[in-house]
Amino acid sequence: MKILVPVKRVIDYNVKVRVKADQTGVDLANVKMSMNPFDEISVEEALKLKEAGAATEVVAVSIGVTQCQETLRTAMAMGADRGILVESSADLQPLAVAKLLKALCDKEAPGLVILGKQAIDDDSNQTGQMLAALLGWPQATFASKVTLADGNASVVREVDGGLETVSVKLPAIVTTDLRLNTPRYATLPNIMKAKKKPLDVVTPESLGVDVTPRLTTLKVVEPPKRKGGVMVPDVAALVDKLKNEAKVL
Amino acid sequence: MSILVIADHDNAHLKPGVTNSITAASKCGGDIHVLVAGSGCGAAAAAVAAVSGVAKVLVADAPQYADGLAENLAPLVVGLAKGYSHVLVSASAFGKNLMPRVAALLDVAQVSDIVAVESADTFVRPIYAGNAFATVKSSDAIKCITVRATGFDAAAGGGSAATENIAAGADAGLSKVTGREMTKSDRPQLAAAKRIVSGGRGLGDGDKYRAVLEPLADKLGAALGASRAAVDAGFVPNDYQVGQTGKIVAPELYIAVGISGAIQHLAGMKDSKVIVAINKDPEAPIFQVADYGLVGDLFNVVPELTAAL
Numbered sequence: 001m002k003i004l005v006p007v008k009r010v011i012d013y014n015v016k017v018r019v020k021a022d023q024t025g026v027d028l029a030n031v032k033m034s035m036n037p038f039d040e041i042s043v044e045e046a047l048k049l050k051e052a053g054a055a056t057e058v059v060a061v062s063i064g065v066t067q068c069q070e071t072l073r074t075a076m077a078m079g080a081d082r083g084i085l086v087e088s089s090a091d092l093q094p095l096a097v098a099k100l101l102k103a104l105c106d107k108e109a110p111g112l113v114i115l116g117k118q119a120i121d122d123d124s125n126q127t128g129q130m131l132a133a134l135l136g137w138p139q140a141t142f143a144s145k146v147t148l149a150d151g152n153a154s155v156v157r158e159v160d161g162g163l164e165t166v167s168v169k170l171p172a173i174v175t176t177d178l179r180l181n182t183p184r185y186a187t188l189p190n191i192m193k194a195k196k197k198p199l200d201v202v203t204p205e206s207l208g209v210d211v212t213p214r215l216t217t218l219k220v221v222e223p224p225k226r227k228g229g230v231m232v233p234d235v236a237a238l239v240d241k242l243k244n245e246a247k248v249l
Numbered sequence: 250m251s252i253l254v255i256a257d258h259d260n261a262h263l264k265p266g267v268t269n270s271i272t273a274a275s276k277c278g279g280d281i282h283v284l285v286a287g288s289g290c291g292a293a294a295a296a297v298a299a300v301s302g303v304a305k306v307l308v309a310d311a312p313q314y315a316d317g318l319a320e321n322l323a324p325l326v327v328g329l330a331k332g333y334s335h336v337l338v339s340a341s342a343f344g345k346n347l348m349p350r351v352a353a354l355l356d357v358a359q360v361s362d363i364v365a366v367e368s369a370d371t372f373v374r375p376i377y378a379g380n381a382f383a384t385v386k387s388s389d390a391i392k393c394i395t396v397r398a399t400g401f402d403a404a405a406g407g408g409s410a411a412t413e414n415i416a417a418g419a420d421a422g423l424s425k426v427t428g429r430e431m432t433k434s435d436r437p438q439l440a441a442a443k444r445i446v447s448g449g450r451g452l453g454d455g456d457k458y459r460a461v462l463e464p465l466a467d468k469l470g471a472a473l474g475a476s477r478a479a480v481d482a483g484f485v486p487n488d489y490q491v492g493q494t495g496k497i498v499a500p501e502l503y504i505a506v507g508i509s510g511a512i513q514h515l516a517g518m519k520d521s522k523v524i525v526a527i528n529k530d531p532e533a534p535i536f537q538v539a540d541y542g543l544v545g546d547l548f549n550v551v552p553e554l555t556a557a558l
Contacts, residue, residue, distance in 0.1 A: 093358055094349070126359050128349075130349045131353075163431075178477070232541050248502040248522070
């Protein structure tokens with residue numbers, strides 16, 4: 001069974017985001033970019049399934065600008081067998097990304113697609129579910145444990161108030177939550193080896209997908225600043241403030 | 250045109266966030282219809298009918314809707330959606346799972362996690378963990394939206410909407426729920442709590458987390474929360490997590506204990522009305538958003554605070 005793992009190139013987790021002065025977006029110039037953290041978890045889970053003998057090939061896919069090749073090389077350095085880049089400099093929204101992935105799934109026929117539950121840039125949390133809809137496959141979102149057996153995936157999901165276990169028929173979509181695993185680091189020899197792994201480049205046009213955005217961003221602004229509060233010297237002063245100033249006790 | 254709100258419920262009760270979604274719907278304009286799809290969900294339907302501003306409750310009662318599976322619910326919603334200008338649902342685990350499946354089947358974009366409605370087609374949503382807010386305009390005929398509860402007030406009671414039973418669709422047979430392990434607690438639910446006591450890595454371990462924070466939470470009638478660091482370290486289950494990848498909360502009082510204040514955590518709680526931070530590190534970023542900061546050893550300060558209340 002083949003596992004497809006989409007990986008998104010996003011602003012690094014540790015970078016302090018700055019909104020552009022003209023309110024058109026977030027400043028990405030000279031900012032460190034990395035693989036979306038949830039996608040690292042997806043790659044790790046696919047590799048673990050392959051190492052356990054449940055999968056034969058792990059294919060990483062990225063969609064976006066030329067530099068997404070770096071993200072694919074990272075996935076291959078972790079252990080993915082090959083990469084596919086759908087190259088486009090357009091504003092790619094989740095519906096368009098799901099359509100591109102659908103086109104690739106039609107070609108590659110994976111038994112499982114593992115995606116991060118959300119990307120830490122647009123925080124949409126949509127692509128996996130949309131891909132499941134377009135393929136007519138079941139979806140197991142927000143996974144914290146994945147077990148494959150007898151043509152089904154049993155997936156423990158993080159839901160409000162606890163955990164839920166769903167059994168879905170393969171082929172299926174899984175989206176990853178934080179506690180699923182701890183992604184491995186790529187070792188130097190594996191980083192070198194990854195440079196020789198196959199990486200195909202295709203385009204939305206060659207896949208026959210219209211990626212025209214449906215949402216227009218009118219402006220992007222900074223959140224309202226929370227004005228700094230006061231430091232209190234001790235518990236008595238804190239209780240007094242909460243009772244008499246904030247009036248929340 | 251009318252607006253469809255999908256209710257997140259457990260067949261007996263509405264989940265926190267439904268009434269906030271109804272408020273968001275009221276800002277889009279048009280009559281509000283609410284879909285309650287479940288199994289034996291009469292009580293949940295009655296609860297929706299009593300919410301002010303609801304014109305009609307649509308009830309789809311069938312075994313295949315018992316567990317809120319997106320594979321079964323999405324075709325039902327898609328069938329209804331063609332008659333509506335907007336389809337809204339809470340940005341809860343249920344809504345986040347369901348709505349993109351609906352949107353893709355309708356071939357429309359989804360607007361996730363809105364915190365404000367500017368007009369019928371323009372919405373405000375946080376991006377980059379709430380470090381920026383985007384105003385986005387949808388060009389689709391049907392707007393599929395998930396609603397962040399903290400952005401909207403809860404709709405009041407006092408309504409008396411008509412209830413209409415609608416035909417159920419087939420069981421897609423693609424998925425089934427085989428188990429559930431809910432965190433048992435007598436405390437208020439995190440997403441709906443007026444007061445939250447939240448702990449971070451500074452607590453040291455799970456036993457100390459409970460020993461130090463539970464008495465304070467009990468005294469305040471507060472829900473318990475945690476930073477991702479505390480969850481990752483195994484102090485508490487994941488559904489305690491407040492932050493970008495956990496729950497987004499906005500209680501009247503949020504007490505952060507031993508939490509340094511990573512931006513991902515602040516993203517989940519900075520809309521709280523009053524924030525108290527207790528931390529031994531005076532440089533901790535949490536103090537930059539706290540209304541009241543107290544530098545000290547939490548193992549002394551918190552019991553002292555509990556005793557003083």
